[in-house]
Amino acid sequence: MLVQIPSLLGAEQVADFRARLEGANWVDGRVTAGHQSARTKRNLQLREDDPVARALSEQLLQVIPSNLLFMACAVPFKIFPPLFNCYREGQGFGAHIDNAIRSVPDSPHRVRTDLSMTLFLSDTDEYEGGELIIEDTFGGKKVKLPSGHAVLYPASSVHRVAPVTRGQRIAAFFWIQSMVRDAGRREVLFDLDLAIQQLNDENPDSAAGVRLTGVYHNLLRMWAHV
Numbered sequence: 001m002l003v004q005i006p007s008l009l010g011a012e013q014v015a016d017f018r019a020r021l022e023g024a025n026w027v028d029g030r031v032t033a034g035h036q037s038a039r040t041k042r043n044l045q046l047r048e049d050d051p052v053a054r055a056l057s058e059q060l061l062q063v064i065p066s067n068l069l070f071m072a073c074a075v076p077f078k079i080f081p082p083l084f085n086c087y088r089e090g091q092g093f094g095a096h097i098d099n100a101i102r103s104v105p106d107s108p109h110r111v112r113t114d115l116s117m118t119l120f121l122s123d124t125d126e127y128e129g130g131e132l133i134i135e136d137t138f139g140g141k142k143v144k145l146p147s148g149h150a151v152l153y154p155a156s157s158v159h160r161v162a163p164v165t166r167g168q169r170i171a172a173f174f175w176i177q178s179m180v181r182d183a184g185r186r187e188v189l190f191d192l193d194l195a196i197q198q199l200n201d202e203n204p205d206s207a208a209g210v211r212l213t214g215v216y217h218n219l220l221r222m223w224a225h226v
């Protein structure tokens with residue numbers, strides 16, 4: 001399942017992020033690549049311990065949990081601290097799958113990467129190419145979103161970033177370990193959550209809404225690992 005999260009960051013927040021990223025210390029993106037993906041990865045990144053990356057990452061981690069769509073879709077247990085990348089003209093990232101386990105720097109924590117997320121920080125007219133292309137059972141989906149918008153997709157899917165042919169594409173990207181490991185179960189919960197929200201909007205006093213909320217939580221009790 002591929003879900004777009006509109007306006008994860010507002011325009012002012014994006015402008016602030018961009019200003020702070022402008023003069024940051026970009027290095028070869030292969031610093032965080034696995035053995036195989038390093039072969040096709042051509043981009044720039046901030047180091048995980050870069051002070052600008054740390055500060056912005058911290059800020060994002062505070063904002064993300066207040067996004068209800070993200071919470072409904074990801075049912076997050078742990079979020080790997082966001083990283084920042086930049087693709088300049090001629091750069092891209094070939095087909096790959098993200099590593100299953102990531103160690104959080106300077107901590108004993110590990111995150112199982114159930115979901116991957118890209119938060120676009122450049123606007124679509126700032127660059128050509130640079131689409132995130134995600135393979136799923138229905139074929140390749142091309143994603144290129146306005147700045148501040150994000151896409152959440154299964155970390156198990158083969159994906160790539162098409163070469164940028166003009167301008168530059170800046171993004172934050174990160175991984176989420178869900179309380180619900182199985183993607184099919186997560187999808188059931190997400191559908192149910194959306195249906196309950198719709199029912200409650202249409203009829204806030206619905207007794208069926210109360211029962212279905214109970215069903216949601218009982219499924220979560222059965223399936224969640226915390």
Ligand SMILES: O=C(O)CCC(=O)C(=O)O
Pocket residue numbers: 085093098118132159161171173
């Ligand atoms: O830049 C992106 O949108 C995705 C980056 C990516 O796939 C990765 O770093 O593993």
Ligand SMILES: [Fe+2]
Pocket residue numbers: 096097098116159
């Ligand atoms: Fe990736």
